[in-house]
Amino acid sequence: MSKFWSDAIKHLVPYVPGEQPKAQQIVKLNTNENPYPPSPAVMQALQDFDLDRLRLYPDPDARALKQALADYHGIARENVFVGNGSDEVLAHTFMAFFRQDAPLLMPNISYSFYDVYCNLYDIRYQEIPLQADFSICLEDYSQTNGGIIFANPNAPTGRALDLKEIEALLQRNTDSVVVVDEAYVDFGAQSAVALTQRYDNLLVVQTFSKSRSLAGLRIGFAMGHPDLIDGLERVKNSFNSYPLDMLAISAGVAAIEDEAYFRSTTDRIIATREWTCNELQALGFLVLPSCTNFVFAQHRYLEGAELMGYLRANGLLVRHFSRPLIDNHLRISIGTDAEMQQLIDTLQKHPDIIR
Numbered sequence: 001m002s003k004f005w006s007d008a009i010k011h012l013v014p015y016v017p018g019e020q021p022k023a024q025q026i027v028k029l030n031t032n033e034n035p036y037p038p039s040p041a042v043m044q045a046l047q048d049f050d051l052d053r054l055r056l057y058p059d060p061d062a063r064a065l066k067q068a069l070a071d072y073h074g075i076a077r078e079n080v081f082v083g084n085g086s087d088e089v090l091a092h093t094f095m096a097f098f099r100q101d102a103p104l105l106m107p108n109i110s111y112s113f114y115d116v117y118c119n120l121y122d123i124r125y126q127e128i129p130l131q132a133d134f135s136i137c138l139e140d141y142s143q144t145n146g147g148i149i150f151a152n153p154n155a156p157t158g159r160a161l162d163l164k165e166i167e168a169l170l171q172r173n174t175d176s177v178v179v180v181d182e183a184y185v186d187f188g189a190q191s192a193v194a195l196t197q198r199y200d201n202l203l204v205v206q207t208f209s210k211s212r213s214l215a216g217l218r219i220g221f222a223m224g225h226p227d228l229i230d231g232l233e234r235v236k237n238s239f240n241s242y243p244l245d246m247l248a249i250s251a252g253v254a255a256i257e258d259e260a261y262f263r264s265t266t267d268r269i270i271a272t273r274e275w276t277c278n279e280l281q282a283l284g285f286l287v288l289p290s291c292t293n294f295v296f297a298q299h300r301y302l303e304g305a306e307l308m309g310y311l312r313a314n315g316l317l318v319r320h321f322s323r324p325l326i327d328n329h330l331r332i333s334i335g336t337d338a339e340m341q342q343l344i345d346t347l348q349k350h351p352d353i354i355r
């Protein structure tokens, strides 16, 4: 390969996803998947699916799913965009709105895909430091027509902002596209979706991967003013004019319609999270308040990398980031009650951890 091309390829720095181990007996608490199966209504929809229809292309507008999402969120179908996981929706968002002269503003600790997209698409960006307690201070995000993005709740910290703070940001920043990534919002934070009806520069991105337990089907969506949705459609059509396959559309509709199952599993995860926080604190961890399906915790004396290795050796996978400011923290996804009990029992057996 010519040197020109090999150098160019080395500059494409990809996102490194959390590990998906082959071994079945590992307790996976590293990628914030839902420990419970998808809704029985989803299983039924997939079983009933007429496989002969797979000969055909899916609906390029995914109307059934957009309509179900619009009804669920009390908005119009024209306010909804769907894509192959929220990662893809975010990728299109970066391409459509953030290629400006001014820098895109984002927190210095957030979802690490954001800087990957910036580097891929040559987008200038500026990282705004979190406060000492790992919260986002939106007052630090001044007017910029390069755009603003943050996750609410933030990842990997789990901390959430109040809607009033987001609305104040929107009032101060009328020219910038403001993207709120709400991948974890269903676990106890307030969604900004209603604000999309009043602020035409706000785009809210959500996913079926966490609270709907459908990470394997890859369904993400964005909600906002029809002009923003149009911008996303234009980019999407240049990549792949079919946003979702037929099975994903059917399963997505069934998942949205089963409100009772959604509530019971998210409530269960929230209760398990609170139990886990208390147990971790009793074992000497400092745990940030979480509005997500994970906790972000640091032991008072022990190093994050060492603890991750210890847990791994004992069959539990958690996420550790070798990054400044957070390299002593562990991000631990909330599993079933039994899995979290196993985590606590294992930590308790660590020679340097005393309850």
Ligand code: PMP
Pocket: 084, 085, 086, 087, 088, 111, 151, 155, 181, 183, 206, 207, 208, 209, 215, 218, 219, 220
């Ligand atoms: N945003 C945040 C903050 C995330 O943590 C994730 C999951 N890694 C995503 C978006 C992407 O989720 P998905 O592509 O599965 O919808």
